[in-house]
Amino acid sequence: MRKIKNILKFMLVATIFIGCTQDDEGDTSFINNIAPPTNVSANVRITQDNSGLVTITPLAEGVSSFKIEYGDGSNPTENIQPGNSVNHVYAEGVYEATITANGINGLATTVAQQIIVSFRPPENVEVSIENDAAISKRVNVNVTADFAMFYEVDFGETPGAEPLSSNIGEGISYTYAEAGTYTITIEVMGGAAETVVITEEFEVTAIEAPLASAPTPPFRSSNDVISLFTTTYENVPGTDFFPDWGQGGCCGSGWAMFDLDGDEMLQYTNLSYQGNQIGTPIDVSQMEFIHFDVWTADVLQSIEFSLISVSNGERPVVVELTPNSWTSINIPISSYTDQDGFTVNDIHQIKYVGEPFAGGGTAFIDNIYFYRAPTVQNSIVGDWKMAPEAGSLGVGPAPGNVEWFNCDAACVEQRACYFDDIYRFGTDGSFANILGDESWIEDWQGGGNACGTPVAPYDGNAEATYVYNAAAGTVTVNGTGAYIGLAKANNQGELPNVAVPESITYTVEFLDEATISVIVEAGSGVFWQYKLVRDGDAPSSPLTGNWVMAPEAGSLGVGPAPGNTEWFNCDAGCVTQRACYFDDVYQFGADGSFTNILGDESWIEDWQGGGNACGAPVAPHDGSNPATFVYDEAAGTITLNGLGAYIGIPKANNQGELPNVAVPNSITYNVEFINESTISVVIESGSGVFWQYRLNKI
Numbered sequence: 001m002r003k004i005k006n007i008l009k010f011m012l013v014a015t016i017f018i019g020c021t022q023d024d025e026g027d028t029s030f031i032n033n034i035a036p037p038t039n040v041s042a043n044v045r046i047t048q049d050n051s052g053l054v055t056i057t058p059l060a061e062g063v064s065s066f067k068i069e070y071g072d073g074s075n076p077t078e079n080i081q082p083g084n085s086v087n088h089v090y091a092e093g094v095y096e097a098t099i100t101a102n103g104i105n106g107l108a109t110t111v112a113q114q115i116i117v118s119f120r121p122p123e124n125v126e127v128s129i130e131n132d133a134a135i136s137k138r139v140n141v142n143v144t145a146d147f148a149m150f151y152e153v154d155f156g157e158t159p160g161a162e163p164l165s166s167n168i169g170e171g172i173s174y175t176y177a178e179a180g181t182y183t184i185t186i187e188v189m190g191g192a193a194e195t196v197v198i199t200e201e202f203e204v205t206a207i208e209a210p211l212a213s214a215p216t217p218p219f220r221s222s223n224d225v226i227s228l229f230t231t232t233y234e235n236v237p238g239t240d241f242f243p244d245w246g247q248g249g250c251c252g253s254g255w256a257m258f259d260l261d262g263d264e265m266l267q268y269t270n271l272s273y274q275g276n277q278i279g280t281p282i283d284v285s286q287m288e289f290i291h292f293d294v295w296t297a298d299v300l301q302s303i304e305f306s307l308i309s310v311s312n313g314e315r316p317v318v319v320e321l322t323p324n325s326w327t328s329i330n331i332p333i334s335s336y337t338d339q340d341g342f343t344v345n346d347i348h349q350i351k352y353v354g355e356p357f358a359g360g361g362t363a364f365i366d367n368i369y370f371y372r373a374p375t376v377q378n379s380i381v382g383d384w385k386m387a388p389e390a391g392s393l394g395v396g397p398a399p400g401n402v403e404w405f406n407c408d409a410a411c412v413e414q415r416a417c418y419f420d421d422i423y424r425f426g427t428d429g430s431f432a433n434i435l436g437d438e439s440w441i442e443d444w445q446g447g448g449n450a451c452g453t454p455v456a457p458y459d460g461n462a463e464a465t466y467v468y469n470a471a472a473g474t475v476t477v478n479g480t481g482a483y484i485g486l487a488k489a490n491n492q493g494e495l496p497n498v499a500v501p502e503s504i505t506y507t508v509e510f511l512d513e514a515t516i517s518v519i520v521e522a523g524s525g526v527f528w529q530y531k532l533v534r535d536g537d538a539p540s541s542p543l544t545g546n547w548v549m550a551p552e553a554g555s556l557g558v559g560p561a562p563g564n565t566e567w568f569n570c571d572a573g574c575v576t577q578r579a580c581y582f583d584d585v586y587q588f589g590a591d592g593s594f595t596n597i598l599g600d601e602s603w604i605e606d607w608q609g610g611g612n613a614c615g616a617p618v619a620p621h622d623g624s625n626p627a628t629f630v631y632d633e634a635a636g637t638i639t640l641n642g643l644g645a646y647i648g649i650p651k652a653n654n655q656g657e658l659p660n661v662a663v664p665n666s667i668t669y670n671v672e673f674i675n676e677s678t679i680s681v682v683i684e685s686g687s688g689v690f691w692q693y694r695l696n697k698i
Contacts, residue, residue, distance in 0.1 A: 036109045037063040037101035044097075046149070046191045050119040052092065057085040060101035060109070067102065071095035071115070090117040092191075115149075121194035122148035127186055129202050136207035136297060136324045137179055141186065142171040148190040156182040163187075179206040206297065207324060213263045214293035214326050214366040219510050221376050221592070223628055226284055227369040228276060228350075229266065238279020247272050251358040258364055265366040271300060271354030276368070281310050281348040286643075286665075287370035289330045298323040300354050300361030305329075307336050308349035315339040316353070321363075333370070375628040375641035376592030378510045380468045380475060383434075383535040384423045386485070387515070388412055392531035393485070399507075399519050399527050415440045417451035423484055423532065427539055429634060431466040431477050435459065444488060444496045457481030457500065467634070468508070475518075476505040484518050485530040493523035514538075541631050542673065543588040543638065546597075547695040549648070550678070551575055551582045555694040556648065562670075562682050562690050578603045580614035586647055586695065588629055594640055596623035607651060607659045620644030620663060631671075638681070639668045648693040652685035 040060040047053045058066040058080060066080040070088050072095050077086050098112045125145040132138035143151045145168055152163040155174045166172045168188075176182070181203045188196040217232040227233035229241065247253040251272035258267040268274045284290075294303065300321055308314040315336045321327050336342050350368070354361050386392055390409045394402025412419060418440035424432040435454045441447020445455045454460060457480050464479025477484065480502050488495040490504045507519045514534040522528050549555055553572045557565025575582060581603035587595040598617045604610020608618045617623065620643050627642025640646065643665050651658040653667045670682045677697040684690050 034103060034105050034107070035062065036107035037061060037103050038109065040099065040101045040109045040111045042099050042111070044115060046117065048189065048191065048193050048195070050191070050193060052090040052117050052119075052191065054088050054090055054115065054117070055085050056088065056097070056099075058082075058099045058101065062103055063101040064104045065102050067100040069098045069100075071097045090115070092117050092119055116147070117191045118147040119192045120147045120190070121192045122146065122188045122190050122196045125188050125196050125198065127198050127200075129184060129200060131205045132173065134207075134211055135175065137177075137204055138173055138175040139184075139202065139204055140171055140173050141184070142169070143186060143188055144169055145188050145190075145196070147192070148188050148196075150190075151186055151188045154185040156184055176204045179204050208297055208362070209258065209267075210260060210265075210295040210326065210364055212326075213260060214265070214295070215328060217291070217367050217369065219378075219512050220371055221374060221628075223376065223593075223626065224374055225369055225371045226282055226287060228278065229366070229368040231263075232367070233369060236278060236280070236282060240277040240279075241266050243275065243277045245273070245275065247274055253358055263366075265364050267362065267364050268352065268354075269362045270358055271303075271352065271361050271363050272358035273351055273353040275306075275308075275349055275351035278348050278350075281346040282370075283345040284333060284347055284370045285343070285345045286372060287333055288372040289332055290370050291367060292329040292331075292365055293367045294319075294321060294327045294329060295325065295364040295366075296321050296323060296327075296361060299356070299359060300363055302355045303363060304351075304353035304355070305331060306351040306353070307342075307344060307347050308351060309343060310346040310348050312341075312343055314349075314351065315342045316351075318355075374470070376630065378470065378513065379538050379541075380425050380466075380508070380516070381427050382425060382538045384425070384516070384532040385421065385535045386419050387531040387533045388419045389531075393529075395489075395522075395526065395528045397525050397527065399529065401527070402529055415451070422535060425466055425468070425475075427542075427633065429465050429467070431464040431479065431482055433458070433460040433462070433464075433482060442486075442488065458483065458487035473508055474505055475508045476503060478503045484532075485520070486528055489520050489522040489528040491520065491522070494526070540590055541588065542676070543629070543631050543671075543679075544590050545588060546698050547586045547588070547679070548584065548698055549582050550694045550696045552694075556692075558652075558689065558691045560688050560690065562692065564690070565692055578614075585698075588631075592628050592630070594627040594629040594642065594645055596621070596627075596645060598623050605649075605651065621646060621650035636670055636672060637668050638671045639666060641666045647681050647695075648683070648691055652683050652691040654683065654685070656686040657689070 037060040042059060043057040045055040056068055058068065063082055067076055067078045068080065068086060069076040072090060080086060095115045096112055097115050098110055100108050100110045102108045122145040128142045130140050132140055141153050148168050150165060150167060152165045153172050154163045157176055164172050164174065181201055184200050184202050186198045217230055222234065225233050227235045228239055229235060242255040244255065252270050253272040253274060254269040255274055256267045258265050292305065302318050302320045304316045304318045306314045306316040317331050317335045319329050333344060337344060352363065354363065390412060391406055393407040395405045396402040417438040420436065421439055422434035424434055438451045439454050441452040441455060442449055447455065462479040462481035464477055464482035467476045480500060483504060484506055490501045492498040492501060504520065509517045511517055516532050518530040518532055520528050553575060554569055557569040558567050559565040580601040584602055585597035587597055600616065601614045602617050604615040604618060605612055610618065625642050625644045627640055627645035630639045643663060646667060647669055653664045655661040655664060672680045674680055679695050681693045681695060682690055
């Protein structure tokens, strides 16, 4: 029910928000490093007695004094100290008041807002009361009206609670403890003695299921993920996601497949314990994490996630949940294996235990997979273009948000001269913008936002380089005029408002092997976002192919420094004696795989039980385990990932020499190309012990 009545009210509060910032010239000492005042606002109270008396209380952080200009032609008031107020009498009318907050170093911030002084009661009042579409039990209120500046809301949950207030046209949000029907009272005020009061009985609703899908998992190589339930990766077949395990009968715990606009996810209701029965036991010992995305309302506080082994039982890990939103969970596999010698090479079940147990809580679970850090580095080397599709170019207030500008299909067609531009990342670390005769030239470049001749320094003639940091997810282009996406967007802001930079750093994420997302924050809270696709095949690694130890004296040795093999050097007789070793193949695959191909025999040392003679290869150094490689051209290194994978001799690794250290899962070697078919490989296996190999491509 809604009622409107006029009542008396004596005071009105309005908040003035941040406007523009100005830099006053002044002291150039160290205090100039102090930022201008922030969070500048003002409480503006108008007495509701038709007198026009206004009380203004300025507020700010980092302020030494204020100045107020009233906007009615009267003299301003200066040197107002923080915490003080001033009174001013206005005639009826509309005014633009300004408040300047002065810092100790002369820098100032100015804000402005209309002040409407009217002695008529509010008219044409319109009230909006809505349940929030995304947050459970949150109600959003907004009011518009003529001859009003302010409104207060009593949300009716706690008797006697102080009402919340806001300016006309600006919203107020409130989250209730419980769903239900409440009496909401709204009072609308202006400068007149009369106000307007509106009451409404409003039903507050709870959101009991997710309204948006869980975050999409990132691109991962198939070598680096074991998926049970995703639409991103290939799932292990035969998994039963609802075995129930008798929980429906004993505890009323249920389950269903929940469909959110075609996106299916697992739903467990009144969760006691439920789980998944994997079709065939899986070995996850090479993985580093298990991932879940979980959505719950506000009943479930946590879930105990247990991995269950065929051979050695189960181990739990408890994770707290964030209500009314997706909780992305990444549990280290070590959190399980550190418990009483637990092994994870035969996992056949995953169990979920709710807290409170069978207490009415519902869990929605999506994206269940094991993963490890990439063992094959995605290569940015090659030619890339802006994806010729709507949405590949845009800008907004946050990554993933392009509400301010989004190049639609018509825009893509209009800017064909831009969507054929090439961003070339060379194998030698060079970078080039290849623009052809035309690109999209913006107003600030004198191009009138149309196709035209490229304008220096953004014409592709810059001598530039790049550094791709896969671990940090960044690429930095170095060279005045070199850029990705738009020439104007850089780390300092947007041209022509900032100086032309010599270097720009972008955030890069591989969406798949041939698609990348590139983002640059061009000034605070301005995110330009690009989607690029590979143009042509990626240049293959120069290591791709089969290599053997060079069958010549001196190709295998060890000494106290690179280039010094005084401790042992395989001479011509040694090469002949070890023919079974010199035919071993080190295979670097185009897909990033690595394999030791040893045949029936290799050189087996004493520590392997071979007596320093030709013999059958010994696990794990027999080439039977899957492995990958990462070649970092800039660093001059090769990293092999995979238990038992090696170059040269299996005992030499970064920690020392076997059997004195544990068998590593990863080994990094220094590599130098002597020519296209010959490389020098060196590893320091313990302090000052340098094993050195020379390999030939075959």
